[in-house]
Amino acid sequence: MDDVKIMEQLNHADQKARLEGLENWIQNHVSGSVDHEFVDVNNHIHTWYSFSPYSPTKAVMMAVKAGLATAGIMDHDSVAGVQEFLQAGQIAGLPVTCGMELRVSMKNTGLVGKRINNPDQIDVAYMAIHGIPHNRLQNVAEFCKPIFEQREIRNRKMIRRINEITGVYIGEMDYDKDVLPLSKAHEGGSVTERHLLFALAGKMMSVFGKGPKVTAFLQDQMELYLSNKNVAFLDDPDNLYYQYDLLGTLKSGLVERFYIPANDIECPDVKEVLGFVDEIGAVSAYAYLGDVKDSVTGDKKAQTFEDGYLNELFSELKRLGFHAVTYMPSRNTLQQLQRVKILCNTFGLAEISGEDINSPRQKFICTALRDEKFQNLIRSTYALIQHEYMATLDKSLSLFSKESISKVPDLKKRVDQYAQQFLDRRSST
Numbered sequence: 001m002d003d004v005k006i007m008e009q010l011n012h013a014d015q016k017a018r019l020e021g022l023e024n025w026i027q028n029h030v031s032g033s034v035d036h037e038f039v040d041v042n043n044h045i046h047t048w049y050s051f052s053p054y055s056p057t058k059a060v061m062m063a064v065k066a067g068l069a070t071a072g073i074m075d076h077d078s079v080a081g082v083q084e085f086l087q088a089g090q091i092a093g094l095p096v097t098c099g100m101e102l103r104v105s106m107k108n109t110g111l112v113g114k115r116i117n118n119p120d121q122i123d124v125a126y127m128a129i130h131g132i133p134h135n136r137l138q139n140v141a142e143f144c145k146p147i148f149e150q151r152e153i154r155n156r157k158m159i160r161r162i163n164e165i166t167g168v169y170i171g172e173m174d175y176d177k178d179v180l181p182l183s184k185a186h187e188g189g190s191v192t193e194r195h196l197l198f199a200l201a202g203k204m205m206s207v208f209g210k211g212p213k214v215t216a217f218l219q220d221q222m223e224l225y226l227s228n229k230n231v232a233f234l235d236d237p238d239n240l241y242y243q244y245d246l247l248g249t250l251k252s253g254l255v256e257r258f259y260i261p262a263n264d265i266e267c268p269d270v271k272e273v274l275g276f277v278d279e280i281g282a283v284s285a286y287a288y289l290g291d292v293k294d295s296v297t298g299d300k301k302a303q304t305f306e307d308g309y310l311n312e313l314f315s316e317l318k319r320l321g322f323h324a325v326t327y328m329p330s331r332n333t334l335q336q337l338q339r340v341k342i343l344c345n346t347f348g349l350a351e352i353s354g355e356d357i358n359s360p361r362q363k364f365i366c367t368a369l370r371d372e373k374f375q376n377l378i379r380s381t382y383a384l385i386q387h388e389y390m391a392t393l394d395k396s397l398s399l400f401s402k403e404s405i406s407k408v409p410d411l412k413k414r415v416d417q418y419a420q421q422f423l424d425r426r427s428s429t
Contacts, residue, residue, distance in 0.1 A: 010058035015084055018057035022091050025061055040365045041381040043072030043097055044354025049189035050075035052358045060088035066364035070381050072097035072354055077147050079140045080188030095385050099130040104270040110316045117289035117305055120259050124267050126287040128326050129277055130352055131384050133391040136280040143276055150266035155191055161258035169221055170207045173199055201246035210237040224253035244359045274321050281395035285324040285352050286317050290336045314343040323400045324350035329368035348411050353377040383418035
């Protein structure tokens with residue numbers, strides 16, 4: 001089978017066909033195994049079960065193609081793609097981790113009233129659940145059901161607001177016809193603001209095509225600010241990623257006009273979520289964003305977030321019982337990340353990293369991770385994989401269980417121990 005057909009098969013509607021496509025690709029390109037001399041890691045890859053151009057299977061293929069040593073799935077409010085991701089990892093010989101990202105309410109904490117790491121809503125923070133034991137995935141899916149129901153209600157309200165803003169120019173959108181088909185909601189995937197904006201981008205393209213007419217509409221009628229980079233992308237009718245670039249521009253400038261705050265069901269109390277994470281034996285991580293000056297993904301405007309009260313934030317994270325902080329080196333300055341690393345060490349929080357993949361423009365590898373200063377993030381990923389393996393066998397063997405902490409209280413030593421156990425286990429197979 002040629003590469004064009006294999007690529008199409010990797011995003012086939014049928015999961016079995018997707019996995020068979022990966023087997024064909026591996027046979028054609030990797031001689032049945034992955035070169036594990038690679039050291040790059042990424043624990044934050046979205047799939048089309050939240051928003052992404054990639055099925056879980058294609059995401060694994062892209063990870064292998066990029067040369068990742070490990071890869072981690074991280075969808076919003078959904079673990080619907082995890083089993084496929086795990087199977088694809090086995091086919092590719094690629095160690096993987098599974099996780100989920102969600103928004104939590106911080107109203108009942110010392111951070112009440114603050115804009116934390118969420119551009120759209122104060123009192124709400126993004127957190128990641130890493131290293132979910134494989135035998136607890138159904139528990140996570142059940143936990144997400146009320147979130148889905150509330151998000152569905154809010155999404156429909158936001159579509160009505162979008163139509164009030166843009167309908168007079170391009171016609172109105174229908175949630176069931178224009179948005180839901182872009183998602184995997186019928187298979188347990190989530191429908192995010194990005195789906196709404198992707199549908200809106202498609203609607204604009206159907207009216208204006210690609211090129212200067214779109215940028216003129218955005219600047220003149222919508223009165224949106226466009227960076228020089230985004231103007232160049234959107235003025236180019238041959239741009240292969242046009243709809244994704246248009247989505248990024250809309251997300252940066254239009255969301256605040258139609259956004260409806262999520263309620264406390266859709267964004268459960270952080271203490272409830274942390275308790276649930278501990279109950280299933282997973283790893284809770286705060287997702288550090290940091291003040292934004294020039295958004296590398298093009299979907300965030302310049303804005304201040306946690307950097308003005310970072311010491312207070314870390315103190316509260318520790319008090320609440322977070323296990324780790326996850327961050328993306330490509331998004332921040334070295335000065336920002338050095339400060340985060342110092343605070344993680346001070347407050348005894350593990351460090352996890354991953355590049356937020358949800359657009360075809362994004363690279364699966366973050367070269368900043370190759371800096372000597374970030375080598376611990378590779379070890380922590382190995383430890384995370386071992387944690388996931390052990391926690392699936394027995395929750396008491398998880399990286400942050402009371403039993404594990406009692407045996408090895410020092411976090412760094414415990415992370416190194418789990419990382420070495422993973423390396424030993426990998427070399428013996």
